[in-house]
Amino acid sequence: AQSVTQLGSHVSVSEGALVLLRCNYSSSVPPYLFWYVQYPNQGLQLLLKYTTGATLVKGINGFEAEFKKSETSFHLTKPSAHMSDAAEYFCALSGAGSYQLTFGKGTKLSVIP
Amino acid sequence: DARVTQTPRHKVTEMGQEVTMRCQPILGHNTVFWYRQTMMQGLELLAYFRNRAPLDDSGMPKDRFSAEMPDATLATLKIQPSEPRDSAVYFCASVKDPPGYEQYFGPGTRLTVT
Numbered sequence: 369a370q371s372v373t374q375l376g377s378h379v380s381v382s383e384g385a386l387v388l389l390r391c392n393y394s395s396s397v398p399p400y401l402f403w404y405v406q407y408p409n410q411g412l413q414l415l416l417k418y419t420t421g422a423t424l425v426k427g428i429n430g431f432e433a434e435f436k437k438s439e440t441s442f443h444l445t446k447p448s449a450h451m452s453d454a455a456e457y458f459c460a461l462s463g464a465g466s467y468q469l470t471f472g473k474g475t476k477l478s479v480i481p
Numbered sequence: 482d483a484r485v486t487q488t489p490r491h492k493v494t495e496m497g498q499e500v501t502m503r504c505q506p507i508l509g510h511n512t513v514f515w516y517r518q519t520m521m522q523g524l525e526l527l528a529y530f531r532n533r534a535p536l537d538d539s540g541m542p543k544d545r546f547s548a549e550m551p552d553a554t555l556a557t558l559k560i561q562p563s564e565p566r567d568s569a570v571y572f573c574a575s576v577k578d579p580p581g582y583e584q585y586f587g588p589g590t591r592l593t594v595t
Contacts, residue, residue, distance in 0.1 A: 402583055411485075411572055411586035458524070467512050467531065467576065469584060471524045 370395045372461050374472035382480045387431075387446040389475050391459030394440065401442040402460040402469070403433055412458060418442065429453070454479045483507045485587035487573050493593045499561040502590045504573030505554055513556045514584060515541075515548055516572040524572075530556065563594045 375390040393399055400419045404412040416427025423435040429452075433444045442459060459472040486505045494500055506513050514529040528538035533550040541548065545564070550556045560567055570591050574584040 404586075409591075411588045412574075413586070414583045417583050465579075467514075467529060467536065468526065473523045 370399075370461055370463065370470045372459050372470050372472035374457075374459050374475050376475055377473065378476045378478070380478040380480055381449045383451055384448050387444070387449045387453065387477065389444040389457050389459075389477065391433075391442045391444065391472060392440055393442060393459070393461045395461060395463055397463035397465075400462045400464065401433075401435060402462075403427065403431070403442075403444050404458045404460060405429075406456045406458065406474075408455075415444070415457070449477075449479045451479050451481065453477060483585075485573055485575050485585050487571075487587035487590050489590060490588060491591045491593075493595065494563055495595055496564055497562040498594075499559065500563050500567075500592060500594075502558045502571055502573075502592070504556040504558075504575075504587055506556065506573070506575030507577075507585055508554070510575035510577045510585070511553070512536075512576045512578070513550060514574040514576075515556070515558050516574065517569045518572060518589070519569045527558070527571075560592075563592075565594045568592055568594050 371394045373392045402417045403415040406412050416425050418425050418435045426432045431446045456474045456476045458474045460469040462469050488503045512531045515527040517525045527540045528548040530550045547559045570589045572589045573587040576584045
C-alpha cells in the first residue's frame with residue numbers, strides 16, 4: 369500500500385522568507401515522487417519530479433526538493449518566497465510500473481507581504 | 482504548447498439532470514484519468530483508461546457515473562441522475578507511457594448541482 373502525508377494543511381510565510389513544505393511517503397516499491405501546484409480555479413501543474421538518479425531535483429519557479437530514502441521524505445523548498453507562490457501544493461507518489469498517483473491532502477501556502 | 486482541454490469549464494444543473502463532461506487528452510498520451518476534487522475529500526481518483534480500455538473505475542459510484550473513451554482524442558464522464566453531493570471540480574489528466582511519468586491535468590469542470 370502507498371500513502372502520502374503532507375504535514376500542515378496551511379503554511380504562512382513572509383515574502384522573501386524560506387518556503388518549506390513537508391511530504392512523507394510510504395511505499396513498498398521504489399517510489400516516483402512529484403510536487404504539483406494548484407492556483408485558484410486552475411488545474412494541477414507539475415513543479416518537479418523524482419524518478420531515479422540525483423536525489424536533489426530542481427523544478428520550475430525556483431523550487432527544489434530532495435528525496436531522502438532513509439527518512440521517506442520529499443520536502444519542497446524555495447529560498448525566498450514571492451507573492452505569486454501563494455497556492456495549494458500537492459505531493460504525489462507512484463510506484464515504478466504503476467499508472468496511478470497517490471496524492472497527499474495538500475498544503476495551502478500563504479505569502480504575507 | 483500541448484495541453485489537456487476540458488469542456489464545459491462550468492456547469493450548473495438541477496438535481497436529476499444528466500451531466501456530460503468531456504476531455505481531450507494530449508495527443509500521443511494513451512492513459513487518461515478522471516479525478517474529483519472537493520474541500521472535504523480532496524482529490525479522488527474516479528477512473529482511468531489505457532489505450533481507451535478502462536483499467537480501474539473502482540472510485541466511481543457505479544449506479545450513476547459512467548466513463549468512456551469513444552476514441553483516442555475524447556474521454557467522457559457522465560452523471561445520470563445528478564445529485565447535489567456530486568457538486569465538485571472534475572479534472573481530467575493524461576500521461577504517456579511508460580507508467581510513472583507525470584500526469585498532465587486539464588483546467589477542470591466545476592459542477593454545481595442544485
